[in-house]
Amino acid sequence: MPHRYQPPFQISTTALNLVAQISELLGRWSVSADAALAPQLRRDNRIRTIQASLAIENNSLSLEQVTAVLDGKRVLGQPREIQEVRNAFVAYEHMTDWQPDSRNDLLSAHGLLMAGLMDAPGRIRRGDVGIYRGDKLVHMAPPASRVGTLVDQLLGWLDSTDSHPLIASCVFHYEFEFIHPFADGNGRMGRLWQTLMLGRWQPMLAYLPVETVIRSQQQDYYAALAASDKASDATPFVEFMLRTLHAAMTEAVLTGAPDLVSGKMSGKVSGKILIAVRSNPDITIPELAELAGVSSRTIERNLQKLQGEGLLRRVGPAKGGHWELC
Numbered sequence: 066m067p068h069r070y071q072p073p074f075q076i077s078t079t080a081l082n083l084v085a086q087i088s089e090l091l092g093r094w095s096v097s098a099d100a101a102l103a104p105q106l107r108r109d110n111r112i113r114t115i116q117a118s119l120a121i122e123n124n125s126l127s128l129e130q131v132t133a134v135l136d137g138k139r140v141l142g143q144p145r146e147i148q149e150v151r152n153a154f155v156a157y158e159h160m161t162d163w164q165p166d167s168r169n170d171l172l173s174a175h176g177l178l179m180a181g182l183m184d185a186p187g188r189i190r191r192g193d194v195g196i197y198r199g200d201k202l203v204h205m206a207p208p209a210s211r212v213g214t215l216v217d218q219l220l221g222w223l224d225s226t227d228s229h230p231l232i233a234s235c236v237f238h239y240e241f242e243f244i245h246p247f248a249d250g251n252g253r254m255g256r257l258w259q260t261l262m263l264g265r266w267q268p269m270l271a272y273l274p275v276e277t278v279i280r281s282q283q284q285d286y287y288a289a290l291a292a293s294d295k296a297s298d299a300t301p302f303v304e305f306m307l308r309t310l311h312a313a314m315t316e317a318v319l320t321g322a323p324d325l326v327s328g329k330m331s332g333k334v335s336g337k338i339l340i341a342v343r344s345n346p347d348i349t350i351p352e353l354a355e356l357a358g359v360s361s362r363t364i365e366r367n368l369q370k371l372q373g374e375g376l377l378r379r380v381g382p383a384k385g386g387h388w389e390l391c
Contacts, residue, residue, distance in 0.1 A: 070218035072240050074299035083307035084231050086345050090314040110272045115153040117276035118253050165262045166224035179250040190248040206245035215244045230266035234259045235306040239299040275313045312356050315340050334367050346387040
């Protein structure tokens with residue numbers, strides 16, 4: 066039996082805990098499935114996804130401008146940026162047509178996403194590329210002569226892996242960015258393809274705007290990619306993306322089921338704390354800070370406020386104890 070490619074990664078305790086927490090949040094989100102999957106909310110979330118994913122690639126159009134473009138209204142902006150928005154919307158709308166492990170579908174998706182933005186969209190790169198942040202080379206992608214083989218190996222692994230879909234999608238995302246199969250558009254393609262994989266596992270996740278969280282933690286996103294490059298192991302990136310998915314799921318639960326916390330707190334730091342504690346009573350202050358995108362000091366202030374309002378209590382010591390909702 067021929068040897069199959071195995072991407073280097075570890076299924077860490079952190080990753081397993083996050084998978085369990087995300088799965089629980091997904092269950093809570095599905096309770097309000099009618100609201101969560103309403104056509105207008107699906108469209109709104111898709112627009113948020115597109116705007117954030119393109120903003121990571123330096124597209125300057127605001128959420129309001131992206132919405133206007135997709136509504137067919139005239140927008141003052143760079144023609145290329147407007148074209149990027151139109152392309153991305155078409156690509157995301159075609160996700161149901163594609164299989165994650167299909168090379169032809171991968172190339173077709175890139176063709177839609179990058180149409181009119183580069184020469185030969187939908188074609189594996191034929192030249193060598195490096196990724197720069199400013200003037201600094203941060204990643205030298207594999208040589209062009211190896212790209213086709215590496216893509217096929219990665220898709221073959223995806224087809225045969227028994228890893229949990231949450232973990233497999235994160236591993237694929239990292240490996241895709243490492244290979245950098247195309248001359249341009251690799252970042253937005255990697256995020257699109259992870260969304261495709263997640264949506265195939267749980268259809269609701271096709272409308273989870275994970276990219277908005279990535280955009281708010283963009284430097285951490287790059288740092289996680291760099292850490293995995295340095296370690297020659299996808300684990301740091303997998304853990305980062307799982308935390309990002311957890312944060313996006315927390316927001317989705319708060320939006321889709323606001324009765325879980327008061328309407329006044331829904332979507333705010335206090336609300337995020339309550340829903341995170343409900344999912345994981347052992348969560349730490351640093352983990353809450355990363356989840357909410359704020360400082361540990363801000364989390365501490367909100368925890369004190371929630372305890373003072375009788376909504377939350379600490380059981381046991383600071384180390385070794387846990388949180389309980391009142």
